[in-house]
Amino acid sequence: MDQIDLMKELHVPSDKKIVLLVMDGLGGLPGKDGKTELEAARTPNMDRLSRESMLGLSTPVAPGITPGSGPGHLALFGYNALKYQIGRGVLEALGIGLRLGEKSLAARGNFCTLDPKSGVITDRRAGRIPTDECARLVEKLRQISIDGVDITVQPVKDYRFVLVLEGEDLHDGLTETDPQKTGLKPLPVKPIRNEAEKSALILNEWLEKAFELLRNERPANGCTLRGIAKNPDLPTFKDVYGLDACAIATYPMYKGIARLVGMDVPDAGESIETEIRTLREKWHDYDFFFFHVKKTDSYGEDGNFDAKVGVIEETDKIIPDILKLGPGVLVITGDHSTPWALKSHSWHELPVLIHADNIRFDSVTEFGETACIMGALGHIRHTDILPLAMAHAGRLTKFGA
């Protein structure tokens, strides 16, 4: 019996609502005066909350493992990220708002440059063509039709596009066509499992037609397909937790991940202000809110300490607005660390704050990585967070007699 089964069995109704506030890439590393981004930020509201909360540090997936956004969020939502792996094609497709049904097979596509004579790849990203050139080429690729399959091609950004096939008997378990270095020809799609043979045939036919259509284009006279995958059949939040769940996010990718677990995703605008307004509007319609702040991660990736601090301070200002709504449980954390010093996602633990009735208190009086070492939560895993939130919301009944 795994955690998902346990939650399915034990969840009970309650009128206490849960808010999971995720600052993407929140965890950091010390800057010039020895403080992390979160420690350097002026966060009077979160610090005040810390005195009435349980704090700790959480490992997203496993010690030493740097998660992508998919696994980081799945773990936060209580799903074993090593068990439920989501193909990049699926994330890209959901990220740009495409819906993937049972019959869909999604791939991430890259335009590339081929040597016209030998056919080997000379640039895996076709000189990073701009998005409008990508859109023009995608328009061309939409001419391709194959019997028995509905085909969707959508530009993403720069040289990236998404290909979605829809039809009977499509399966994943397929190799990628990008040879991962220049000087080699694009590879054919090969089935890893017998049941994926039909899908491989269709994708190779599509690729052949695509190469024909792109032949005289420059620099993007070819393309590769990666992360060919179906929508994994994730148990939904309603099934697992009995929660009517709402995702409040501004970026397509996080809306996509939320949809994967069955959350509703209303339009929440483009800023923290529009997000908090959406939270207020939707407050009475849902039991659970996933509230996503993106820019902490973006500035972490840029190595911009001060700008990341700024987003954390901006987020701190909405804490009173959230508390005014009266959540039964408020969790504040991130999906993974994106320390300014590394300019990338990292494996470091995340500070976590759980504010609720009936908590065990600790001596932590500020929300920061170092202070959280002494917190009552200790060192947990991301998958522990939802069960703890559920318990504090009075939404889990006793296990066993």
Next chain:
Amino acid sequence: MDQIDLMKELHVPSDKKIVLLVMDGLGGLPGKDGKTELEAARTPNMDRLSRESMLGLSTPVAPGITPGSGPGHLALFGYNALKYQIGRGVLEALGIGLRLGEKSLAARGNFCTLDPKSGVITDRRAGRIPTDECARLVEKLRQISIDGVDITVQPVKDYRFVLVLEGEDLHDGLTETDPQKTGLKPLPVKPIRNEAEKSALILNEWLEKAFELLRNERPANGCTLRGIAKNPDLPTFKDVYGLDACAIATYPMYKGIARLVGMDVPDAGESIETEIRTLREKWHDYDFFFFHVKKTDSYGEDGNFDAKVGVIEETDKIIPDILKLGPGVLVITGDHSTPWALKSHSWHELPVLIHADNIRFDSVTEFGETACIMGALGHIRHTDILPLAMAHAGRLTKFGA
């Protein structure tokens, strides 16, 4: 997907080297002034290092479980010691430098004393005969030949020897012949699995011939076989971590365990001084160094508090030599605790220190069991150590999109 699979998938090259300094049986218990062996030791170098390191406490295998040297080290190397069990026969054989191939089956042998009339065991260790008597008897046992099998018998120490069979179709899954108490006859070898039937027949034939040869010896007129096992096919350090790994150890057993996971094992002499010299000589040839200090454990087993303190202080003196080589990551810990007060291995957590760039700092300023409670690492498992070291060496790429 388990941790080994994950490491296999995610490891990437880096020029940062990793040093794992293992003081065998490091963990201790308070002595007369309330300090453990490590806390009582004067360790200025490790204490200074603590201020620039992440510290914590680690459980070798599972809470309450006292590991042997095999599981303790396998866990340190990132292998699930409950999954990868190594028969004692294999450890003893590797320990004395025998190579075990695919066709080898190894057993640990004990000489014992039998009552000449009834045949029951009167002393399971034959009065702890000295090693040279053991060698004389082993010489006698080498007369035994069995069709289709190459047989190696080697004395180990006192009443202990190793028996290795080599041939086609040999399998483990066999019972031991030591009845574990006196007053009972040695048991026959029985197959637990069908495929081990042939091996049981051969071992019982060997035992019959051995008893015949030993009949007139005193006190060692019999023997028992234990831990009959094949070399488990462990994934190597190169496969799992992409690391060229070198073991620097003075005792055969630890060299044997290192060989099991594919480490190179150069001769490192007999002392900490010769070991550090070997580290210096081999520095440019490897990515990873397992540096083993044995005597902390030996003195723990003796219940000799002061001598264990002495070995820890001696080890502290080589820390600057190690740091001078410029490791990307230096881990200091032990395989298990061997508290002087228990004169044996124990289940207690081990202090761990991870020194690297991009660590989360904590307030710990000395390397000791009590101080480590407050460390940023918290309470981890031995299997977490290698993934953390790999991450800090920049040797793991992102998991998932």
